[in-house]
Amino acid sequence: MASKVLVVGSGAIGLRTALELLRNKIPVVLRSAHHPLDKKTCSMGAGGLYMPYKCEDPRIDKWSSDTLDELLHLANDEKKKSLVEIVPTLYLMSKHGGMTTEDFKDFESKDYVGGTNIKTKFPKWTTDPRLSFQHLTIEMLEWQNHALKLKIPSAEILKKAGYNFGWLFNAPIVDAPNMLKDLLEEVYEYPVDINVDMGQGYANTDEMVADAKDHGCDALINCTGLGSMELCNDKDLIGGRGILLHYKRDCKRNFSDANMERDTAILTEDGPWGTSTDPVYIIPRGDVFVVGGTYYEGNTNDSLTDDERKRLIENAHLMGIDPSEAYVDEWAGFRPVRKTVRMEIDEETSASNGVKVIHSYGHGGSGWTTYVGAAKASLELLHSD
Template identity: 45%
Template sequence: MASRVLVVGSGVLGLRTAVELTRRRIPVVLRSPVHPLHPSNCSQGAGGLWMPFHCDDPRTDRWAIETLDEIYPFAVDEENLLVRLQYALSFKRTHEGPDTEDFLAKDYHKGTGGKSQLPSWSTDDRLKFQNMTLEQVAWQNIVYKLKLPSLSIAQGAGYNHAWFFETPIIDCPKMMESMLEEVDMDPNDVNVETGVYYESIHQVLEEAKSLNCDAVVNCTGLGASKICQDSEIIGGRGVLLLYDRETCVRLPHPKAEDPLLAAPPEQLHDACIMVESSPWGSDEYPCYMIVRGDTIVVGGTYLEGDDEPAMRPEERKRLLENARILGVDTEASKPKGEWVGHRPYRPVTRCELDSEVSNNGLKLVHCYGTGGSGWTVYAGVAKDATDLILAPM
């Protein structure tokens, strides 16, 4: 069992792993190039929507549910500001034709004898997940009263059904601050230092020895490409426009096209919208809106291997069009900011003991590569990494 652990990396995985170790009464040393709360930290700018996205590891759904178990109590606590429940709508066009409702009943619902095309996480009752035609969404929304794009325009674009569910949205900056406060308050006097860069895993291990640590958790994300010579880790570049939730003006809905107009605009509630199929979106250029705390986040991109650090003019133009499609009056509302980040994607998340390096009383566990699902799986991954650290050699 480790007596003192060096955690390298201060993104959501590194910080949550440090929290997990302190909760199990293990002293921690945290080292990172940037401060956990610095805007350049990729975990700071993420949308925070709980939903597995671009993480292909077979453990993803388990990690996601373990994370849901942790954040759901916050989400249903009306006085808590770290996590909020929001309704989410993901437009789909996997089937076209007049028999769409029959298709949904036969191929998507339980008990049909066929293989479900829905993700396994959708069966969790807390999400209130439904797969329905857009006509059903419109009639349901008489009850939910959500700010949605024009469903008739979406239908005209070829979308004929949608995933409709309720999901936690994490206010990422606030959650990072909360986790850092928990680490700082640990009675074992956690040692946190930023501005520290490592050139190799050998240097990390030497640092651990000098700090009297007998274990290391490597949460360096994209940095593992250099430190570990890991050719499988790659950045999935994302771009966002940020709108102020209070002042963002929403477009009025068409007067006679959608039943949701039973409610006046001022009585409608915000919702998260996702589209990953043409013509509005694609795998590389998803179109989405996430309501996070006092901010409305509009995205985006998922461009693997694209290292550009700034927003390109054509990307800004496309995001403005996404905002318009999803219901923002882009003439009356201007973004309050923009963000560019690089998600650390790996075909299989590296959450494992490095048996080749772990010797002479020093244990090394790698913990990185969750792609676009960092905030969806972070608690589950951190617990697995900690279990590996505490397991006997």
């Protein structure tokens, strides 16, 4: 069992991991290149929606379930509930089944749709009863919406555009910047050696290990997200570029039906509005709506082009934002995408340095969906032989 641990990284994964250790009475030294609220921190700009995305690792089921436990608890906590909002979420599809077959590995069900008995597979996370997940035709959605009063396009608009099905579920949405602030504040409540604004950061693993030793740490947990591309020379890690515009949460947003009351997150990766590389989405997050987006692997442009801005403004209008409204901020970020999350003990580095090195990076587009589970998994690795 480690007596003191260097945690590197202060995004969602690093901060929550540091807290997991501190809550378990393990002393921590916390270091990161940038402050959690710096725009370079991917977790700061993210949509914060609970929905596994661009993370194929099978362990994600456990990590996201652990995260859901905590998010639902926070949403019901008087003091913390502003950090997590439970929002109806609609994922639109043109064809029955939606997402790619890759996402349908674990679950099979028989669905009776449009008079045809169709065998469909859904990802495992959709079976969690706490999400009240439903797979609906647009007609079923329209019928339900008489009671639900969700702010979504009318069935007529959706059908005309070619959307025939939707997943509807109640997703927690994390107010990402405020959650990071809150996590950092809790870390500061402990006697911790903190520098979360180093500027340069560690150049390589040797430097990180040497710093751990200098601070009397016998273990370190590397939560540097995409930073590990250079830090660990990890060729399996790649940035999945995403872009967003922010609109004020109290801006004019509605569709033609005057009865609609409840803010709803809407997403699609299907045409004609979206594609898998240019998805369209709106996420109500804290005091803003975030409107996206892109998923471009290997694109390193950290600002938006004029064409991208134009497309996002069109997306905002498709998602109900009134054309008279102007966006208030914009952001480009890079999801740390990897075939599997690197959540493991680095046996080689550990053996040669006498410091137990654990990696926890590469959570793709699912960092806020897995951050609590990832923190718990790191603690388990710390305890393991």
